[in-house]
Amino acid sequence: xxxxxxxxxxxxxxxxxxxGADRPAAPDGPRGPAGAQRRVERATGLLMARFGLAAPEAxxxxxxxxxxxxxxxxxxxxxxxxxxDRAAPAAVQHPVTEPGAQDDLDEIAxxxxxxxxxxxxxxxxxxxxxxxxxxxxxxxxxGHSRLERAHWQRISPLWDGPLRRAxxxxxELWLPDGPEDPERLPGPARRSARAVLPLRAGLGRxxxxxxxxxxxxxxxxxxxxxxxxxxxxxxxxxLAVRERRAPYRVTGRLARPVLTSLLDLLAxxxxxxxLPGDGGGPLVEHANRAARxxxxxxxxxxxxxxxxALPYASRQLADLFVLAxxxxxxxxxSRVPAVHHPGEPGALVNVRILPVDPEHATLLWHSGxxxxxxxxxxxxxxxxxxxxxxxxxxxxxxxxxxxxxGLPGDAAPVPLAxxxxxxxxxxAADLAEATRRLLGRRQSLKLVxxxxxxxxxxxxVQIVAExxxxxxxxxxxxxxxxxxxxxxxxxAALAATFDRLTDVQEESDTRHRLALLMQRxxxxxxxxxxPLPGLEVAARYRPAAQVYRVGGDWYDVLPxxxxxxxxxxxxxxxxxxxxxxxxVALRNGLRGLxxxxxxxxxxxxxxxxxxxxxxxxxxxxxxxxxLEPGARRLTWSSAGHLPPLLLRDGRAELLxxxxxxLLGATxxxxxxxxxxxxxPEDTLxxxxxxxxxxxxxxxxxxxxQLSRTAEELASAEPDELADLILAxxxxxxxxxxxxxxxxxx
Numbered sequence: 043x044x045x046x047x048x049x050x051x052x053x054x055x056x057x058x059x060x061x062g063a064d065r066p067a068a069p070d071g072p073r074g075p076a077g078a079q080r081r082v083e084r085a086t087g088l089l090m091a092r093f094g095l096a097a098p099e100a101x102x103x104x105x106x107x108x109x110x111x112x113x114x115x116x117x118x119x120x121x122x123x124x125x126x127d128r129a130a131p132a133a134v135q136h137p138v139t140e141p142g143a144q145d146d147l148d149e150i151a152x153x154x155x156x157x158x159x160x161x162x163x164x165x166x167x168x169x170x171x172x173x174x175x176x177x178x179x180x181x182x183x184x185g186h187s188r189l190e191r192a193h194w195q196r197i198s199p200l201w202d203g204p205l206r207r208a209x210x211x212x213x214e215l216w217l218p219d220g221p222e223d224p225e226r227l228p229g230p231a232r233r234s235a236r237a238v239l240p241l242r243a244g245l246g247r248x249x250x251x252x253x254x255x256x257x258x259x260x261x262x263x264x265x266x267x268x269x270x271x272x273x274x275x276x277x278x279x280x281l282a283v284r285e286r287r288a289p290y291r292v293t294g295r296l297a298r299p300v301l302t303s304l305l306d307l308l309a310x311x312x313x314x315x316x317l318p319g320d321g322g323g324p325l326v327e328h329a330n331r332a333a334r335x336x337x338x339x340x341x342x343x344x345x346x347x348x349x350x351a352l353p354y355a356s357r358q359l360a361d362l363f364v365l366a367x368x369x370x371x372x373x374x375x376s377r378v379p380a381v382h383h384p385g386e387p388g389a390l391v392n393v394r395i396l397p398v399d400p401e402h403a404t405l406l407w408h409s410g411x412x413x414x415x416x417x418x419x420x421x422x423x424x425x426x427x428x429x430x431x432x433x434x435x436x437x438x439x440x441x442x443x444x445x446x447x448g449l450p451g452d453a454a455p456v457p458l459a460x461x462x463x464x465x466x467x468x469x470a471a472d473l474a475e476a477t478r479r480l481l482g483r484r485q486s487l488k489l490v491x492x493x494x495x496x497x498x499x500x501x502x503v504q505i506v507a508e509x510x511x512x513x514x515x516x517x518x519x520x521x522x523x524x525x526x527x528x529x530x531x532x533x534a535a536l537a538a539t540f541d542r543l544t545d546v547q548e549e550s551d552t553r554h555r556l557a558l559l560m561q562r563x564x565x566x567x568x569x570x571x572x573p574l575p576g577l578e579v580a581a582r583y584r585p586a587a588q589v590y591r592v593g594g595d596w597y598d599v600l601p602x603x604x605x606x607x608x609x610x611x612x613x614x615x616x617x618x619x620x621x622x623x624x625x626v627a628l629r630n631g632l633r634g635l636x637x638x639x640x641x642x643x644x645x646x647x648x649x650x651x652x653x654x655x656x657x658x659x660x661x662x663x664x665x666x667x668x669l670e671p672g673a674r675r676l677t678w679s680s681a682g683h684l685p686p687l688l689l690r691d692g693r694a695e696l697l698x699x700x701x702x703x704l705l706g707a708t709x710x711x712x713x714x715x716x717x718x719x720x721x722p723e724d725t726l727x728x729x730x731x732x733x734x735x736x737x738x739x740x741x742x743x744x745x746x747q748l749s750r751t752a753e754e755l756a757s758a759e760p761d762e763l764a765d766l767i768l769a770x771x772x773x774x775x776x777x778x779x780x781x782x783x784x785x786x787x
Contacts (some may be wrong), residue, residue, distance in 0.1 A: 078116035078119075079116075081116055081119040081120050082115050082116055082119045084119065085118070085119035085120075086101050086119075147169055147181050147182025147183075147277075148182045148183065148184065150182065150276065150277070151167050151168075151169060151182045151183050151184040151277070152184040153620060153623045154167065154184075154273050154274075154276060154277075154623060155167050155184045155185055156184075156623070156627075156656070156657050157620075157623035157624050157626060157627040157656060157657070158269075158273040158623050158626045158627060158630070159254060159270065159273055160627075161627045161630055161631050161634075161652065162266055162269060162270060162630065163256055163257075163260060164185075164254050164255065164256055164270070165185050165230060165255055165256060165257045166183070166184065166185030166186050166228070166229065166230070166253075166254070166255040167183055167184055167185060167252065167253070167254050167255070167274075168180060168182075168183035168186060168191070168194065168228055168252065168253045169181055169182040169183055169241075169250060169251075169252050169277050170197065170205065170209075170250045170251050170252070171249065171250040172209070172248055172249060172250050176199040177196060177197065177198060177199060178196070178197040178205065178206070178209060178250065178251060179195070179196055180194055180195045180196070181250075182277075185255070186228060186255075190228055193228075194228050203225055203226065203227075204217075204221055204225055204227055204236075204238050205227070205238060205251050205253070208238040208239065208240045208251050209240055209248060209250070209251045210248075211240075212240045212242060212248070213240070214237070214238070214239050214240065214267075214271070215236075215237070215238035215239075216237055216262045216267060217235060217236045217237070217238070217262075218235045218259060218260055218261060218262045219233050219235065219259045220232055220233040220234050220235065220236060220259070221236065227253060228253060228255065229253075229255040230255060230257055230258075231257075231258065233258065233259050234255055234256055234257060234258050234259070234260075235255070235256040235258070235259055235260035235262060236253055236254065236255055236256070237253070237254040237262065237267070237270055237274075238251065238252075238253055239251065239252045239253075239254070239270075239271060239274050241274075241277055241278045242278065243278060249278060250277075252274050252277055254270055254274065269630060273626070301314065301398065301404070302314060302328045305328065305330045305404065306330045306331065308330060308332070308406070309332060309526065309529035310332055310406065310407065310408050311329075311330065311332040311333035311335075311336055311337075311390075311406070311407055311408075312329075312330045312332070312333055312404060312405065312406050313326050313328065313329050313330075313333050313348075313351070313404065313405040314326070314327045314328040314329075314398075314402060314403075314404055314405075315327065315348060315363055315395075315402065315403050315404070315405055316345065316401055316402050317363070317364075317367055317401050317402075322347070323347055323348055323349055323356065323360050324347070324348040324359070324360055324363045325345040325346065325347060325348065326345060326346050326347070326348055326351050327345050327402075329351070333351075337351040337352060338350070338351065338352070338353060348360060348363075352390070354379060355378045355379050355389075355390055358375070358378050358379055358380075359378060359390075359393070359395070359405065362375065362378075362393070362395045363395055363403055363405070366395045366396070366397045366403050367397055367400065367401070367403060370397050370400075371397070372394060372395065372396045372397070373394070373395040374393065374394050374395075375393040376391065376392065376393075376485075376486075377389045377390070377391050377393070377485075377486055378390045378393045378407075389486060389508075390407040390408075391407065391408045391486050391488050391506070392407060392408045392488055393405070393406070393407045394406045394407070408488055408506065425440075425442065425522050425523070425524050426439065426440045426441075426442035426443030426444075426445075426446055426522065426523040426524070427439070427440040427443065427520075427521070427522050427523075428440070428443055428455065428458070428520070428521055428522070428523065429518060429519070429520045430457045430458055430459075430518055430519040430520075431517070431518050432516065432517055432518050432519070433517050433518070437455040437456065437457045437458075438455055439455040439456075442523075443455075443523045446493060446501065446503045446523050446525055447461075447464045447465075447493045447494075447503070447523075448464075448493060448494070448495055448496075449464075458477055458480075458487075458505075458507060458519055458521070459477050459481070461473060461491075461505075462474055464493055464494060465491040465492060465493055465494060466491065466492040466493075466494060468492075469489075469491040469492055472489060472491075473489060473491055473505070476489050480507060480509055480519065481509075481516065481519075484509045484511070484516065485509075486506075486507065486508055486509075487505060487506065487507040487508075487521070488504070488505070488506050488507075489504070489505050490502050490503070490504045490505075490526060491503055491505060500527070501525065501527050502525075502526050502527045503523050503524065503525055503526070504523070504524045504526045505521060505522075505523060506521050506522050506524070507519050507520065507521030508520055508521060574599075574601060574607055574671070575605060575671060576671035576672070576786065576787050577607065577669070577671050577784060577785070577786060577787065578759075578760045578784070578785040578787065579599055579760065579782065579783070579784055580760035580761045580763070580764040580782070580783040581597055581599065581764070581780075581781065581782045581783075582764045582765070582768050582779075582780070582781045583595065583597065583778070583779070583780050583781075584732070584768055584771075584778060584779045584780075585778050594612075594613060594614030594615065594616060594617075594621035594622065594624060594625040594660075594662065595612070595613050595614075595625070595730050595732065595777075595778040595779065595780045596611070596612050596613075596614075596625045596628070596629045596780065597610065597611045597612075597728070597780045597781075597782050598610045598611075598629055598632065598633060599782065600633055600636055602636060602637070602639070602668070603637075603639070605670070605671060605672060606668055606669065606670055607668070607669045607671070608632075608636045608666065608667070608668050608669075609666075609667045609668075609669060609728060609782060609784065610629075610632055610664060610665065610666045610667070611664070611665050611683070611728045611729065611730060611780055611782055612625075612628060612629075612662055612663060612664035612665070612683070612705075612730075613662060613663050613664075613683075613730045613731060613732075613780075614628060614660055614661075614662040615660055615661045615662060616660060620657075620658075620660075621660070624656055624658075624660050624662075627652065627656060628649060628652070628653065628662060628664070628705070631648075631649060631652045632645060632649050632664075632666065635648050635649065636668075641668070641677060641679075641715060642666040642667060642668050642677055642678055642679040642713075642715050643679040643712075643713040643714055643715040644713075645666050645679075646664065646666055646679050646681050646702070646705070646713040647711065647712060647713050649664065649666075649681075649705060650681065650705045650706065650709070650711050650713075651709060653705040653706035654706055654708070654709045656706070658706075659706050660706055661704055661705065661706040661707060662681075662704065662705040662706055663680075663681055663682040663683040663684075663704050663705070663730075663731075664680075664681045664683055664705055665678065665679070665680045665681070665683040665684075665686065665728055666678065666679055666681075667679075667686075667728070669784070671786065674719060674720040674721065674722075674786060675717060675718075675719055675720070676717070676718045676719075676720055676726070677715055677716070677717050677718075678699065678715060678716055678717075678718070679699070679700070679702065679713050679714065679715035679716070680699045680700075680702055681702050681703065681704050681705045681713065682702065682703060682704030682705075683704075684729065684730070684731060684734070684745070685697050685698065685699060685745075686726055686727060686728050687726070687727040687729075687748065687749060687752060688718070688724060688725070688726055688727075689724065689725035689726075689727070689752055689753070689756050690721065690724050690725075692753060692756045692757075693753060694748075694749035694750075694752045694753045694756075695749075696745060696749065697716070697718060698716070699716045700713075700714035700715065700716060702714060720786050721786070722786060722787060723785065723786065723787070724785070724786050725756070725760070725763070725783065725784065725785045725786075726783075726784045726785075726786075727752065727767070727781065727782070727783055727784075728781070728782040728784075729748075729779070729780060729781045729782070730777075730778070730779055730780045730781075731773070731777065732773050732777035732778050732779035732780075733748070733767075733768070733771045733773050733779040733780075733781060734747070734748050734771070734772060734773050735773050735774075735777070736772055736773060736774050737774055744772060744773075747772055748767075748772075751767060751770050752767065755767065759785075760783045760784070760785050763783050764781055764783045767781060767783075768781060
């Protein structure tokens, strides 16, 4: 790549940042109760159709799995539907592929652009990750067309441009009038402002580079640069997590009846194994029908040792089982045991041991058990047997095998090496390669092929073959053909569902970790005090009890021209990364609006218009106050927020305010404000509901308790008072809490 895209002809006029903040975001689609219920109904229908369940059974299965994974039923339903959508085409023509990181990075970039960078006037964001040989690969973004993204998909290390320089040197590039000629960067117009930011992990290790674009020339002042850099730093966390992608992890227990029911749906053998507490070998707790047919020991009423069920393979399987539990990572072997001894049953092929929880794992395999005698061909239900005698050049098929490939019963059997003429050309090459490995390396063969059939008729046949050795010399091939047309689709969909459930949990963990990092960066738990004339300030933030419930609490203390100070506290509804990015938008929006010098009521009016235009839109409560220390005057307005508490001469008083509607409920709201005159040594407390709200307790009683606590601690200095009130807080809703203490000198 040697240059960037041509100019698109968009306007180069400098954007108004406030107007950029008012730009509405694209809707996310229906997410209300009705939509959720429809997803649950569709997922229930999917389970009924795929697994032959009655409606109550399918509904119970969905609820049980959701409960075991700690999810709501509608969340699991959405995951199942997505997994089915991915698996459906795979079941028809293509293998199932694991979902990649592209959608995740696009989603994160979109959230940052909508709720963080967008209010700062930005219109686009792109992320590149370092790949092999220092090539930069475009892995995510928002606000750019597919054509532009395709043009900037890959950046060679030989290209000498702003992106490569920022990546190599680690220096940020801030271009308020766009890149200088003849250099190129992605963006809406040649002179549009850009920020080129290197993405670096711990110890300065380069991960990639990001570009943020504005619609036209823009003043990129120091405050804006800090905010953009803090938001883009989230991309560092995304790429770092993806680079050291967490191994398969078990995060919860799947109910045993649900798991055993799922195993019973598989056409191939499956066992549920448990690690005994006495240090012995693995125990078999459940075997599906296919496993019971090949295990040597009869199924009993209770657990039995794996060494009895599969004695010839139990030692290697036990080692794999221990590794799977110790590392919580699936163990895969193509063949167990690796060496076949005379008189033993055939090997277990395509062996997989998947950890379920710290004590359990599932053992899945395909049976290689074949009759190694040339004189006898056994025919079981759904199976067709074959033998190729390489010494005489003859082949034998059982009756069922002919029908699988559309041949009449009196046709000549086709040797495995020539079977490619009877299967789909797309599968013939794979079959030829697998046959070469069987003949040359003595490897087992297991492959699913599509026989050539009349138009509109599709069948899938699984081939399992083993080499026959006589005194170490290859003398033949023996195996089976199995019609797996129906089972293939069911197993593919089930495997995709398991993979998707694991991937969804990993994605959810990543998103919540990123939300927590962003929230802690912008709303520290104990910020550094900022000297303000005539005023002492202490602020505290306490995260929710559980990391995954990171929320939308925020506070701010901002000096204004003329010695005035803006103090604000708010709480945006919801949890997770959307709540956190929404909180960033409101906090940054209010900071910018406060510099206009307008009154708190006017500031809340503008903040409400911004909230209405956020994706969703969300709702939030907020209290905005402007303090004039010289005049000892506090002017404040509340948007559905809890009342401030005034401590004067050791007595606590909850201040009354005009009743204003919360932010985001509707547009065009006019807010009213209140003025309170203050005295020296007065103390004012602003807080969020997580500090006081209790289950089964009326709010007025919780506020009365806060007043009594404040009166008991009235003599404490602001920092000590903030710590003591937070320690005695009575809230028990597991919500985050914010507190600001102001004392006037």
